[in-house]
Amino acid sequence: MNEQDLEKLFNQNQDVKIDSNAKKRAINLAMAEFSKAQAASPEKGENKADDHQGFFSALRPIKKLASFDWRDVMKNEIKSKVEKWIYGSFAGVSVALFAGFIVLRNPLPFNPTDEIAIDEDLAGIIAEYSVGAKPAEEAPRTIEVTVGKLDRLGKGVRVKAKEELMASSARRSETSQEVIVLADAVSADNSASSAMPALAAEPKKHIRQVSNDGGSGRDNDSAVESELFVAPSLQMASADVMSIRSRTHVPEDKTLLTQKLSRTTVGFSDEYFAQAPQEQRERFEHKDINAVKLVADEPVSTFSVDVDTSSYSFVRQRLNQGYLPNPDAVRVEEFLNYFDYDYPGAKNKSAPFSTNVVVGDSPWKAGNKLLHIGIKGYDIAEQPKSNMVFLLDVSGSMNSRNKLPLVKQSLVLLLDQLRPDDTVAIVVYAGAAGTVLEPTKVKDKQKILSALSRLKAGGSTAGGQGIRLAYQLAEQNFDKNAVNRILLATDGDFNVGVSSPEQLKTLVERKRETGIYLSVLGFGQGNYHDTMMQVLAQNGNGVAAYIDSLGEAQKVLVNEATSSLFTIAKDVKIQIEFNPATVAEYRLIGYETRALAREDFNNDKVDAGDIGSGHTVTALYEITPVGAKSQLIEPTRYTDSKGVDDGKASEGKAGEYALLKLRYKLPKETESTLMTQVIAAENTVDLHSDKTSWRAREFYFSAAVAGFAQLLKNDKYMGEWKFDDAIEMALDTRGRDEYGYRNEFVLLIRKAKIAR
Amino acid sequence: MGESELIRAAQGGDSRAFEQLLDERYSTIYRFSYKWCGNTCDAEDVAQQACIKIAANLKQFNHESKFSTWLYRLVINCAKDWQRQQQRHVTEEPSAEDANVLSSMTEDKADIAVYLGQLLAWVELLGSEFKETLLLVFGEGLSHGEAAKVLNVKESTVSWRIHNVRNKLTEFEKDERGHL
Numbered sequence: 044m045n046e047q048d049l050e051k052l053f054n055q056n057q058d059v060k061i062d063s064n065a066k067k068r069a070i071n072l073a074m075a076e077f078s079k080a081q082a083a084s085p086e087k088g089e090n091k092a093d094d095h096q097g098f099f100s101a102l103r104p105i106k107k108l109a110s111f112d113w114r115d116v117m118k119n120e121i122k123s124k125v126e127k128w129i130y131g132s133f134a135g136v137s138v139a140l141f142a143g144f145i146v147l148r149n150p151l152p153f154n155p156t157d158e159i160a161i162d163e164d165l166a167g168i169i170a171e172y173s174v175g176a177k178p179a180e181e182a183p184r185t186i187e188v189t190v191g192k193l194d195r196l197g198k199g200v201r202v203k204a205k206e207e208l209m210a211s212s213a214r215r216s217e218t219s220q221e222v223i224v225l226a227d228a229v230s231a232d233n234s235a236s237s238a239m240p241a242l243a244a245e246p247k248k249h250i251r252q253v254s255n256d257g258g259s260g261r262d263n264d265s266a267v268e269s270e271l272f273v274a275p276s277l278q279m280a281s282a283d284v285m286s287i288r289s290r291t292h293v294p295e296d297k298t299l300l301t302q303k304l305s306r307t308t309v310g311f312s313d314e315y316f317a318q319a320p321q322e323q324r325e326r327f328e329h330k331d332i333n334a335v336k337l338v339a340d341e342p343v344s345t346f347s348v349d350v351d352t353s354s355y356s357f358v359r360q361r362l363n364q365g366y367l368p369n370p371d372a373v374r375v376e377e378f379l380n381y382f383d384y385d386y387p388g389a390k391n392k393s394a395p396f397s398t399n400v401v402v403g404d405s406p407w408k409a410g411n412k413l414l415h416i417g418i419k420g421y422d423i424a425e426q427p428k429s430n431m432v433f434l435l436d437v438s439g440s441m442n443s444r445n446k447l448p449l450v451k452q453s454l455v456l457l458l459d460q461l462r463p464d465d466t467v468a469i470v471v472y473a474g475a476a477g478t479v480l481e482p483t484k485v486k487d488k489q490k491i492l493s494a495l496s497r498l499k500a501g502g503s504t505a506g507g508q509g510i511r512l513a514y515q516l517a518e519q520n521f522d523k524n525a526v527n528r529i530l531l532a533t534d535g536d537f538n539v540g541v542s543s544p545e546q547l548k549t550l551v552e553r554k555r556e557t558g559i560y561l562s563v564l565g566f567g568q569g570n571y572h573d574t575m576m577q578v579l580a581q582n583g584n585g586v587a588a589y590i591d592s593l594g595e596a597q598k599v600l601v602n603e604a605t606s607s608l609f610t611i612a613k614d615v616k617i618q619i620e621f622n623p624a625t626v627a628e629y630r631l632i633g634y635e636t637r638a639l640a641r642e643d644f645n646n647d648k649v650d651a652g653d654i655g656s657g658h659t660v661t662a663l664y665e666i667t668p669v670g671a672k673s674q675l676i677e678p679t680r681y682t683d684s685k686g687v688d689d690g691k692a693s694e695g696k697a698g699e700y701a702l703l704k705l706r707y708k709l710p711k712e713t714e715s716t717l718m719t720q721v722i723a724a725e726n727t728v729d730l731h732s733d734k735t736s737w738r739a740r741e742f743y744f745s746a747a748v749a750g751f752a753q754l755l756k757n758d759k760y761m762g763e764w765k766f767d768d769a770i771e772m773a774l775d776t777r778g779r780d781e782y783g784y785r786n787e788f789v790l791l792i793r794k795a796k797i798a799r
Numbered sequence: 800m801g802e803s804e805l806i807r808a809a810q811g812g813d814s815r816a817f818e819q820l821l822d823e824r825y826s827t828i829y830r831f832s833y834k835w836c837g838n839t840c841d842a843e844d845v846a847q848q849a850c851i852k853i854a855a856n857l858k859q860f861n862h863e864s865k866f867s868t869w870l871y872r873l874v875i876n877c878a879k880d881w882q883r884q885q886q887r888h889v890t891e892e893p894s895a896e897d898a899n900v901l902s903s904m905t906e907d908k909a910d911i912a913v914y915l916g917q918l919l920a921w922v923e924l925l926g927s928e929f930k931e932t933l934l935l936v937f938g939e940g941l942s943h944g945e946a947a948k949v950l951n952v953k954e955s956t957v958s959w960r961i962h963n964v965r966n967k968l969t970e971f972e973k974d975e976r977g978h979l
Contacts, residue, residue, distance in 0.1 A: 049918075049933075049937045049968065050937050050938075050940070052914070052915055052918075053834065053915070053937060053938045061825070061826055061829055062839070062843065065829075065843040065846070065847070066825050066829070068847065069821075069825065069843070069846055069847035069850040069851075070818065070821050070822065070825065070850060072847060072850065072851055073817075073821055073847075073850035073851050073853060073854040074814060074817070074818060074854070075854075076851045076854035076855055077809075077814060077817050077854035077855075077857075078814060079854075080854060080855050080857075080858070081812050081814075
């Protein structure tokens with residue numbers, strides 16, 4: 044093609060009609076702008092650049108800013124040679140100084156067999172700084188000793204640094220003399236270093252000592268600061284970031300007036316870091332495990348149900364990698380509720396769930412009993428309409444195999460579960476939040492899929508903004524008769540915007556009141572922020588699940604999609620009142636994060652957990668019946684352990700362990716309904732009962748799960764019970780296990796046995 | 800009233816003079832925007848933006864150069880701003896509207912528009928300065944000297960760019976044939 048063709052092409056394309064409306068609009072806007080510009084500078088018809096721009100505008104190197112062409116800068120040349128020299132030497136000195144600092148901060152590895160050498164120039168440099176820092180009267184002189192073979196590279200750079208510093212250090216003719224004195228001090232210094240046995244034992248050592256000393260060296264009459272660098276195989280500057288700094292006091296000899304302070308900088312070898320689990324950056328809230336309570340003191344126990352499962356899958360991931368999890372990452376209730384239990388279900392909508400109580404002997408403590416409470420929500424026949432907003436974290440931290448790609452796969456799975464006329468929108472957040480997909484009907488699946496497939500990870504994480512935008516979209520498309528839910532997928536790193544858990548919590552709570560719920564899917568590990576996930580899901584009337592594999596995504600979003608997404612009852616609270624005549628002590632296993640105050644049970648304003656369609660919720664109490672030898676708490680000497688009621692109230696109720704009370708609200712209601720059930724004081728299962736009946740099977744399986752979780756938490760109540768006991772118990776009670784979750788559980792216990 | 804008087808009057812605050820100026824110049828602005836963007840919708844946006852910019856900055860025009868030179872420079876800046884904004888939308892796709900616009904044109908013309916769009920995108924691979932040079936010289940028929948003034952570069956630079964563009968065009972044609 045030549046340019047004639049091209050011009051012809053342009054001409055052919057030229058006769059475009061000009062839209063007169065567009066023209067009018069443009070001109071009108073321009074006129075508005077024009078009059079604004081006129082109003083802004085009514086009297087000055089001249090160039091804006093003449094306006095004063097600060098006091099020192101006269102001194103500016105650039106005179107007329109508006110007419111200034113930046114391209115001219117490139118044409119400028121440095122005029123005089125003198126200028127060139129001044130700039131050049133200035134730059135050179137800065138670089139050399141900078142290099143000097145770098146070298147001082149980073150001692151490099153050296154060979155312990157090399158002889159000890161004193162680095163004079165380094166000494167000079169530090170001596171100068173120390174002297175400069177203190178008035179001469181107080182600190183006559185500071186002498187710097189460096190013991191250690193310095194690397195060649197470092198030396199090369201340092202020679203440069205030396206050049207400029209020589210000039211100033213030349214003033215001090217004593218420099219070389221000091222260095223010799225300090226060479227002697229090195230041997231004396233053994234006293235200091237042997238005061239720290241661990242460091243003295245370390246053969247690889249690079250000692251830098253700054254001693255504030257009158258020149259007589261060894262006498263150590265004033266404070267000695269010593270810095271010990273133990274640098275084994277560290278290579279790079281990053282060593283500095285990783286180093287752990289500790290301060291130790293080193294005892295000194297008789298002439299001491301003050302204690303000497305020594306600072307120790309220890310850089311660990313790479314090997315050490317390979318062992319240190321990543322988990323350190325993951326945040327889990329520490330909660331003390333529920334303690335044994337005396338029925339006489341506190342006969343009532345209240346908690347909210349919890350259907351989250353994230354703890355189990357997170358721990359599973361750790362164990363699969365061969366590590367024991369952080370005990371705080373283990374939440375017994377989430378272990379229990381990870382599994383689906385085969386309880387007889389509820390019949391209808393008005394009483395949305397069944398409560399099933401089983402009592403049996405405690406596997407880990409003879410004499411104690413376990414009280415197993417199983418709740419099963421009814422299965423909704425028809426899936427309700429839903430309005431979903433996927434809020435996806437696409438920040439840089441999501442850029443790994445088990446994060447964003449897994450998020451995409453999971454959502455594709457979920458799409459298949461939704462009805463064609465449901466709507467889906469996608470909001471992403473990273474450095475900034477943005478809508479990737481406007482609310483779209485599920486039947487327009489291709490559009491959703493292509494929006495998903497375009498997502499890429501990168502940038503920082505503005506979680507707060509993203510959440511706002513997601514709520515906005517959900518509100519835009521709010522449907523009173525549908526389930527309005529935001530599904531947040533993240534690795535939990537909210538580092539920009541509304542990031543304090545408190546602020547987010549308030550936001551989520553407020554939106555919950557308007558009927559938009561929030562569920563959280565956690566992904567990946569490394570900087571997993573468990574606390575935040577819990578706060579969001581618990582306050583957003585949603586579930587928190589942790590997705591570590593496609594299999595888990597399948598479980599949460601396909602097999603249990605209806606229970607994860609469609610709530611049948613909300614604010615479900617359980618309260619148990621124990622009978623002091625039959626129960627001496629009790630302990631709620633797990634549910635530490637879900638404890639409620641006794642008075643909150645009847646207060647409908649207090650939020651609690653929700654139950655989805657077909658969900659099962661399981662809770663276990665370990666109780667010690669009156670008279671059993673296994674009682675932990677001794678009766679007190681001065682008070683009557685029976686309390687004040689002296690048995691009147693419990694008269695005629697000797698056959699009861701406790702009264703179970705349960706409160707719930709139907710999804711659209713604001714007032715709660717109460718259900719009660721009396722728990723009889725007798726075992727309904729025992730070890731010899733038929734394991735094919737649901738009672739025995741679910742009772743012992745849940746006991747195995749709870750036991751395992753408690754072992755991982757290093758629970759003090761577990762006695763001699765071991766992983767092997769859990770395996771045996773779980774093996775017997777796997778049941779039909781349609782999806783193989785219970786089999787996997789057994790494998791997991793085996794992994795825990797060998798994990799470190 | 801000649802253009803130069805119109806401009807002076809507008810600079811002095813005469814809004815009617817300014818309106819007349821815009822009215823006369825709008826087609827130049829719009830056509831150039833159209834060549835740059837390749838579709839009416841975006842071209843209207845760019846042209847509108849350019850008009851607003853003229854209103855705000857007309858006082859800075861100092862009559863040292865030709866008004867058209869100043870104008871081209873301003874429109875190019877607007878077009879570049881627009882392009883930068885477009886790039887920020889990662890999910891940019893040819894929208895349904897564009898398709899409608901294209902289909903409403905005659906088959907032949909739609910082809911030309913698409914072809915030109917591809918060509919410009921291809922030239923832009925060399926660098927955005929090549930696209931603007933090409934548009935000014937071939938699209939607007941400016942001489943190298945005039946284009947150099949608009950772009951604020953030396954005339955030889957423009958000639959060099961045009962030379963490169965020619966080479967690229969030959970390549971483009973080969974590439975097209977290769978695909979066909």
